[in-house]
Amino acid sequence: MHIHQKVLLVPMQPTPNGRMHIGHGGGTYLRADVIARALRAQGHEVAVITGSDVYEDWVVAAAQREGRSPEETCRDHHAGIARDLDRLSIRLDAWIDPSGEAHRDAYRQLHEDVLTRLRTTGAARLESERIPFAQDTGRALVGPWIAGECPHCGRPCGGSTCTSCGEYFVPEQLVHARSRIGDSPVQWRTEQNWFATADDPGAIADRHRAAGLRPVFLAPLLRALDNHGGRVRLTGQGDWGVRSGTLPAGKVISNGYFLYSVYCGEVHRASTGAAVNPFTPGSGVTTVGLFGSDNSTPGLLVPDVIAQGSQGTLAPFDATVVNGMLNFEGHKCSTSKRHGIWLSELLEGTSVSADELRHTLLHAPLDHGPADISLNTLTHHVNTLREWRTTVLRPALDRLREQSHPVRRAEAALKAAAEQYALLTPYSPDLTAAVKAFDDWIGSPQVPDAEWLVGVALLGRPLLPDLADHVWTQLGFPGEPDLRQAEQLEPLPRQSPATTADLLSAPLDPATLEPYVHLQDPE
CATH class of the missing domain: 3.40.50.620 (HUPs)
Structure with missing residues (x-):
């Protein structure tokens, strides 16, 4: 429509x-x-x-x-x-x-x-x-x-x-x-x-x-x-x-x-x-x-x-x-029954970032009905993303700084982004399919070069905005990741290299999250 x-x-x-x-x-x-x-x-x-x-x-x-x-x-x-x-x-x-x-x-x-x-x-x-x-x-x-x-x-x-x-x-x-x-x-x-x-x-x-x-x-x-x-x-x-x-x-x-x-x-x-x-x-x-x-x-x-x-x-x-309703450890999250994990406690009291939590929650197929996540699920998704940032994304950004030639038109990235955005219309959206498209792209066997980074930024923009903005800036584009700008592919001269220390995080220990988990059997 x-x-x-x-x-x-x-x-x-x-x-x-x-x-x-x-x-x-x-x-x-x-x-x-x-x-x-x-x-x-x-x-x-x-x-x-x-x-x-x-x-x-x-x-x-x-x-x-x-x-x-x-x-x-x-x-x-x-x-x-x-x-x-x-x-x-x-x-x-x-x-x-x-x-x-x-x-x-x-x-x-x-x-x-x-x-x-x-x-x-x-x-x-x-x-x-x-x-x-x-x-x-x-x-x-x-x-x-x-x-x-x-x-x-x-x-x-x-x-x-x-x-x-x-x-x-x-x-x-x-x-x-x-x-x-x-x-x-x-x-x-x-x-x-x-x-x-x-x-x-x-x-x-x-x-x-x-x-x-x-x-x-x-x-x-x-x-x-x-x-x-x-x-x-x-x-x-x-x-x-x-x-x-x-x-x-x-x-x-x-x-x-x-x-x-x-x-x-x-x-x-x-x-x-x-x-x-x-x-x-x-x-x-x-x-x-x-x-x-x-x-x-x-x-x-x-x-x-x-x-x-x-x-x-x-x-x-x-x-x-x-x-659909999201269950945590088998029961529906509930404010009145104090069952679940509270955003303020998790994002302010632990090392879990907004992008990491969003990446985890996007894997719950709520567009098709109720779904369940657990502390182990959360830990797995956070650590998977952290390992990728350290072993794949950071080296790709380091190589980008050494690259002197302009970024070529990223045809594959534009195609993948257009297909992902088609999953994110207000008519029957499917966020789990959209995050799978992102996961497939970042885990693809292609060379993680500048054109691949364009795809990371475009497919990441709706889902992991902080990461996408960081990559987009490193590519030399102003503003936020944008299909039209990527299609023109006339990036500004790249900015001075920014630190990638924020891409390095130690694996998340689930024991550090346990104080923030509230479990109460609903009536």
Whole structure:
């Protein structure tokens, strides 16, 4: 499918209830960064915009656990997550705090305007539903406050989505529902909330099929369409969230991923001076949503339902990139259960670099479903890359400094890079195949000469940006590795030789990582 010269990628907003673990880093955010870098290398104008999901009840749960206010919790983890992404070389064009002074009013107003629009068009309907409450406190047991078994697969879950199978459900569908905040009995009450349902469920499924969504990620969407016709929530119970004067006390507007993305579109419009939001039909900007498979309903269903109900004022994502869940040592990485390796601890407390961690995570085939990595896997990939840098790359760069003739047009490198970039479009990307293409190139039997180094830089740019930039600079090119510049092959005179000491690293001892490994058996 066609990609416009202007592209906006919106990775799903992380919840600021803790710092980022390798499951976060290796999934949605790494995909956004890799795809953006590949598109930029081909000349597209790309922006990656997201922010933290401050209006999520998991923030309140974290605040109670940490003994401080939700506002303090948001501010602290919002800043910490930004540092985590930066340490992993994830480049963002804007990092939004919807509760901050710069965005609070406009963010609330956008949600209120869309809800009003859906009411006006008749797409929004007030419906009755059964909601669980804690009998002793009267708190609505939604989000982090409720647990039970998934109505589809039977696995333990909570909130409104099963992280095992991706099934979305309303509270009354949860099997054996129980409170997560004590032993209080669950009391069911009938409440009224606003919902919207797809006008044409079949068109939603057909659109995602045509966009190349893989069957493993399409399945939860098809179940949702079959089971309830594409019904999505617009308001819900709660005190922490997007409040509105149009709703009674104890109700908030659903802080969904799609309207968050539309707000990111407003930030993009303001920063670029564009006439319309990228989510306006015919905007000329390709919009890309990126999220984990446990968010199939917010990412795949809600955008189409709201777009259909808006009657031409909003368009859904042009492309969606879904990744499976990353397991570490056999269990899903989890902030609330403290299971995994945290990016801040690994990248700040050990010798593991951003490139080395990215190289490891790229080998987990999350574009095809769930995957697992272990401490041994991490150590193996880090040491393999370190040995190659020492025994192959460094000597090649040393020989480059002695070379006096210009770099010839690197036909093989250009061909390999073009084939790799074709794997990194927003339509059915395959990052594991892309890193295999890089591995095949750096391990190829050809002579590691200047033209080979061009390939290292071009194929490495989306995946290992620090290494690629270093090689590109040594070749004498300005800026970042770029296909068009490599095609012209008119490098500037090479810079003074830079030190290659950074290419030399001792083998990683897994014992040095063990203090940073958190293992807790999930419920």
